[in-house]
Amino acid sequence: xxxxxxxxxxxxxxxxxxxxxxxxxxxxxxxxxxxxxxxxxxxxxxxxxxxxxxxxxxxxxxxxxxx
Numbered sequence: 001x002x003x004x005x006x007x008x009x010x011x012x013x014x015x016x017x018x019x020x021x022x023x024x025x026x027x028x029x030x031x032x033x034x035x036x037x038x039x040x041x042x043x044x045x046x047x048x049x050x051x052x053x054x055x056x057x058x059x060x061x062x063x064x065x066x067x
Contacts, residue, residue, distance in 0.1 A: 031060075
């Protein structure tokens, strides 16, 4: 593990969580492809012998309405 020099702000809270495996996908361009990207990730999970957990979330780095 490595650390990046980050200025810690008072409103940032760190919590420890149990270790787990995740599937993470990052993509650029049009948000219209979100459904296809999610389908591909789910298929990869199944094809590689993993199972879906109970939680899934997305982080948008650009306002979806701007497209």
